[in-house]
Amino acid sequence: MTPPDDIGAGGRRPARAPGARRLTRHRLFWPATFLASLLLGNVAFTHDFFAVRVQNGHLYGSLIDILQFGAPLILVSLGMTLVIATRGIDLSVGSTVAIAGALACEHIATAKDPGSLPTVLSAITLAVGVAAAIGLLNGLLVARLYVQPIVATLVLMVAGRGVAQLITDGQIISVSSSAYKMIGGGYWLTLPFAVLLAAALVAVTSFVTRRTALGMLIESVGGNPVASRLVGVRAAGLLVMVYVVSAVCAAVAGLMISSNVSSADGNNAGLWIELDAILAVVIGGTALTGGRFSVGGTVLGALIIQTLSTTIYTLGVPPETTLVFKALVVMAVCLVQSPAFRARLSRRRRPAASAPAVGDAGVRQQEVHP
Amino acid sequence: MAAPPGPRTPTRTDQPVLQARGIRKAFPGVLALDGVGLRLFPGEVHALMGENGAGKSTLIKVLTGVHPPDEGSVSVDGSLQRFAEPLEAQHAGISTVYQEVNLCPNLSVAENLLVGREPRRLGLIHWSALYARAARLITELELDLDVRLPLSAYSLAVQQLVAIARAVDLEAKVLILDEPTSSLDRDEVAQLFSLVRRLRDRGVAILFVTHFLDQVFDLCDRVTVLRGGRLEGEYRIDELTPVTLVHRMVGSELRTLDELAETSRTASAAPVPAETPFLSARGLARSGAVQPYDLDIHRGEVIGLAGLLGSGRTEAARLLFGADHADAGGLRINGERTDLRSPRAAIARRIAFCSENRKAEGLIAELTVRENIVLALQAARGWARPLSRARQDEIAARWTEVLDIRPADPEAQVRNLSGGNQQKVLLARWLLTDPELLILDEPTRGIDIGAKTEIQKLVTRLASEGTAVVFISAEIEEVLRLSHRVGVLRDHRLVATLLNDPPLTPDRILGTIATGATS
Numbered sequence: 001m002t003p004p005d006d007i008g009a010g011g012r013r014p015a016r017a018p019g020a021r022r023l024t025r026h027r028l029f030w031p032a033t034f035l036a037s038l039l040l041g042n043v044a045f046t047h048d049f050f051a052v053r054v055q056n057g058h059l060y061g062s063l064i065d066i067l068q069f070g071a072p073l074i075l076v077s078l079g080m081t082l083v084i085a086t087r088g089i090d091l092s093v094g095s096t097v098a099i100a101g102a103l104a105c106e107h108i109a110t111a112k113d114p115g116s117l118p119t120v121l122s123a124i125t126l127a128v129g130v131a132a133a134i135g136l137l138n139g140l141l142v143a144r145l146y147v148q149p150i151v152a153t154l155v156l157m158v159a160g161r162g163v164a165q166l167i168t169d170g171q172i173i174s175v176s177s178s179a180y181k182m183i184g185g186g187y188w189l190t191l192p193f194a195v196l197l198a199a200a201l202v203a204v205t206s207f208v209t210r211r212t213a214l215g216m217l218i219e220s221v222g223g224n225p226v227a228s229r230l231v232g233v234r235a236a237g238l239l240v241m242v243y244v245v246s247a248v249c250a251a252v253a254g255l256m257i258s259s260n261v262s263s264a265d266g267n268n269a270g271l272w273i274e275l276d277a278i279l280a281v282v283i284g285g286t287a288l289t290g291g292r293f294s295v296g297g298t299v300l301g302a303l304i305i306q307t308l309s310t311t312i313y314t315l316g317v318p319p320e321t322t323l324v325f326k327a328l329v330v331m332a333v334c335l336v337q338s339p340a341f342r343a344r345l346s347r348r349r350r351p352a353a354s355a356p357a358v359g360d361a362g363v364r365q366q367e368v369h370p
Numbered sequence: 371m372a373a374p375p376g377p378r379t380p381t382r383t384d385q386p387v388l389q390a391r392g393i394r395k396a397f398p399g400v401l402a403l404d405g406v407g408l409r410l411f412p413g414e415v416h417a418l419m420g421e422n423g424a425g426k427s428t429l430i431k432v433l434t435g436v437h438p439p440d441e442g443s444v445s446v447d448g449s450l451q452r453f454a455e456p457l458e459a460q461h462a463g464i465s466t467v468y469q470e471v472n473l474c475p476n477l478s479v480a481e482n483l484l485v486g487r488e489p490r491r492l493g494l495i496h497w498s499a500l501y502a503r504a505a506r507l508i509t510e511l512e513l514d515l516d517v518r519l520p521l522s523a524y525s526l527a528v529q530q531l532v533a534i535a536r537a538v539d540l541e542a543k544v545l546i547l548d549e550p551t552s553s554l555d556r557d558e559v560a561q562l563f564s565l566v567r568r569l570r571d572r573g574v575a576i577l578f579v580t581h582f583l584d585q586v587f588d589l590c591d592r593v594t595v596l597r598g599g600r601l602e603g604e605y606r607i608d609e610l611t612p613v614t615l616v617h618r619m620v621g622s623e624l625r626t627l628d629e630l631a632e633t634s635r636t637a638s639a640a641p642v643p644a645e646t647p648f649l650s651a652r653g654l655a656r657s658g659a660v661q662p663y664d665l666d667i668h669r670g671e672v673i674g675l676a677g678l679l680g681s682g683r684t685e686a687a688r689l690l691f692g693a694d695h696a697d698a699g700g701l702r703i704n705g706e707r708t709d710l711r712s713p714r715a716a717i718a719r720r721i722a723f724c725s726e727n728r729k730a731e732g733l734i735a736e737l738t739v740r741e742n743i744v745l746a747l748q749a750a751r752g753w754a755r756p757l758s759r760a761r762q763d764e765i766a767a768r769w770t771e772v773l774d775i776r777p778a779d780p781e782a783q784v785r786n787l788s789g790g791n792q793q794k795v796l797l798a799r800w801l802l803t804d805p806e807l808l809i810l811d812e813p814t815r816g817i818d819i820g821a822k823t824e825i826q827k828l829v830t831r832l833a834s835e836g837t838a839v840v841f842i843s844a845e846i847e848e849v850l851r852l853s854h855r856v857g858v859l860r861d862h863r864l865v866a867t868l869l870n871d872p873p874l875t876p877d878r879i880l881g882t883i884a885t886g887a888t889s
């Protein structure tokens with residue numbers, strides 16, 4: 001095609017956004033700003049908030065705590081991100097956390113040598129394998145039977161918690177296994193092992209989704225399922241895959257949580273974590289309507305929520321108001337991220353700043369005489 | 371209002387009902403409008419013309435409060451207005467049908483027509499009155515629809531008509547129609563025009579966007595031309611000829627209209643029919659969509675599908691792609707029996723299908739132009755065999771150039787492109803898969819006349835290189851210009867397959883449609 005080159009967009013001046021505008025438009029700008037201000041705000045109350053000490057070759061400090069206690073949430077949110085990107089949602093992750101912890105602890109507690117590595121490895125395999133089966137079930141319900149994701153995963157959210165209680169007989173199973181303790185409470189290369197594990201899984205997920213076509217195809221299925229079918233994207237396979245990944249992430253989170261406290265609690269482990277994870281994903285800039293997802297945003301979102309919980313404890317907010325406090329902060333984050341809300345704010349701040357000049361400013365109209 | 375019937379030219383004492391001055395609107399990376407003005411007088415039909423991406427839809431969105439302008443003013447009846455949202459413009463008497471139909475596919479036709487002003491009784495929706503009123507609106511437009519069915523049961527063209535019917539019912543003094551005729555056939559266009567003339571005679575000002583020159587000269591009194599986001603000028607229609615109008619739009623003296631109109635009809639000679647056709651359908655049918663039909667498609671052959679709205683053109687084509695599953699009959703590809711269970715299976719057999727409904731069935735709105743272009747190719751390879759980023763960039767750059775997609779920025783979100791440019795992205799997506807059978811459903815919908823000619827040439831060239839093409843268009847002339855054979859559909863039945871040699875005339879096709887006679 002040979003368009004004359006003096007026309008159209010060719011002759012158009014590009015409207016460059018100034019550097020600052022471009023920065024605020026970056027999708028991670030608001031979550032990152034919010035996390036930073038939350039952390040800085042803590043310094044006002046805890047002066048050594050940013051201090052990191054080395055003790056026995058391990059790093060200690062509030063920041064390290066946030067990372068360590070936030071690791072399970074980061075993992076659950078990671079899997080949730082992929083599910084949400086396909087327009088789905090996975091409510092069963094909290095139960096999967098509980099089931100994984102219960103299975104692993106039960107296996108170790110009844111083993112002959114709870115401390116040995118083979119026992120722990122088989123416990124991990126068992127927990128992750130069962131979680132994968134749960135994910136497969138969710139995925140098949142959604143992809144093959146077209147059950148709404150919220151309904152499909154609600155089944156296991158409710159039933160799964162019951163299963164976890166059955167495994168533990170409604171008791172709290174305690175284990176004493178130093179190898180198992182490593183996952184959620186151990187240190188490696190001065191850092192908590194849980195942080196390294198979460199970081200590794202985040203890195204692998206970003207790498208696989210962005211270096212293969214997986215990310216784009218997931219976004220395509222979530223962005224427009226009808227069109228995706230017509231371009232030949234194999235949506236069913238992708239859907240099953242993301243639910244399995246989500247369940248496996250939840251299982252690893254469950255192992256971390258139970259390992260950290262050396263016990264499994266079928267009633268309370270991972271309770272409501274699915275809601276925090278959904279929140280983390282949304283704060284991170286992935287829309288519940290599916291499509292574009294951001295693993296980096298999700299990690300920031302999870303850290304925001306964890307920092308918030310830590311802050312609430314250090315501030316000594318009375319327990320009966322913590323939930324309200326958390327809700328208020330989360331609402332603020334969501335409002336700041338809403339373009340409609342920001343537009344409204346800025347419109348109020350400069351009413352008619354660009355008030356039109358009366359007169360034919362710049363109009364080159366050819367008068368029409370009858 | 372007692373305006374005299376017939377077109378009027380505004381007198382100097384007239385005050386515009388709607389006037390825009392010095393409108394500037396920038397999007398990140400693109401200055402979409404730069405100092406554009408527009409005047410609309412009561413009782414005129416005013417065309418807004420320009421190439422794809424010239425800024426027509428953006429101007430309309432600024433006029434109606436979808437986008438706030440960066441600079442400039444909009445006034446209604448002489449007083450300045452700043453519409454914060456489309457509803458305010460609607461309350462000020464400006465009724466708009468945007469380029470992309472904005473209705474709710476899962477609500478009924480009646481609800482879509484009257485949503486927001488449902489007749490009520492004791493505070494509850496009065497359903498029978500709602501259906502009755504909707505049915506009245508529909509008959510006024512001489513349409514034949516069941517207003518209780520969900521809107522999604524109807525084709526895109528019908529949805530467009532419903533959007534128009536809704537806008538027309540709004541007792542407006544300004545009616546804005548952004549490419550309302552892009553997928554309508556002659557009859558609907560004629561009905562729409564007679565409606566527009568009636569409204570004009572009642573004193574309504576109508577702003578009308580189209581890429582069909584004949585419609586402009588047929589209907590409009592005055593024309594505003596945009597070029598590359600700037601105002602080129604405002605003209606009375608009798609000051610212009612089609613040739614000068616095109617010059618105003620493209621800004622070049624090089625292209626004459628003749629050159630544009632003359633697409634060597636069936637430039638590729640009809641192929642020598644091979645023993646086995648690439649694809650052959652026998653008794654292919656799907657209940658409620660298409661009656662059993664037979665069709666052979668040879669390599670290098672362009673088969674046009676003609677028929678009225680809702681005659682089953684799209685439905686017939688979808689069966690050839692596995693987009694819908696046929697419930698009777700069989701398909702052979704290269705003589706081999708196949709059952710296309712899904713589009714994926716069809717793509718594996720080197721069939722491509724470019725849907726008429728680019729928003730619902732084509733684009734992934736929030737992905738980039740590059741991602742949308744490579745999507746079909748990538749999906750066929752599977753996720754584990756990614757196209758390298760360099761390869762994607764190269765493909766996107768090449769097709770952006772071949773189809774002149776603007777802005778030429780492969781990293782732009784496809785939803786921000788103008789309608790015509792989005793259409794080109796979809797064409798690129800399928801052309802680059804190098805299909806053996808290319809099914810194009812309204813491929814030139816919303817595309818400007820320059821680019822349309824290029825696309826028609828491209829189809830002809832692909833056919834001469836051995837691609838089989840199924841070409842569907844509401845524009846019979848276009849079908850006849852490109853096709854070796856024309857399949858005529860009527861009431862979900864393929865009534866005739868006519869050889870386009872000696873050349874068929876549109877009247878012959880229309881006659882076949884009317885009588886349903888096989889020849």
Ligand SMILES: Nc1ncnc2c1ncn2[C@@H]1O[C@H](COP(=O)(O)OP(=O)(O)OP(=O)(O)O)[C@@H](O)[C@H]1O
Nearest residue numbers: 397402422423424425426427428786787788789790
């Ligand atoms: N929301 C947006 N964000 C960024 N760019 C945009 C947006 N909307 C429009 N544009 C750009 O503004 C320019 C004008 O687009 P517009 O849709 O007004 O064109 P148009 O004249 O209606 O074209 P067409 O005939 O193809 O419908 C295009 O370059 C388009 O890419």
Ligand SMILES: [Mg+2]
Nearest residue numbers: 427469788789
């Ligand atoms: Mg447009």
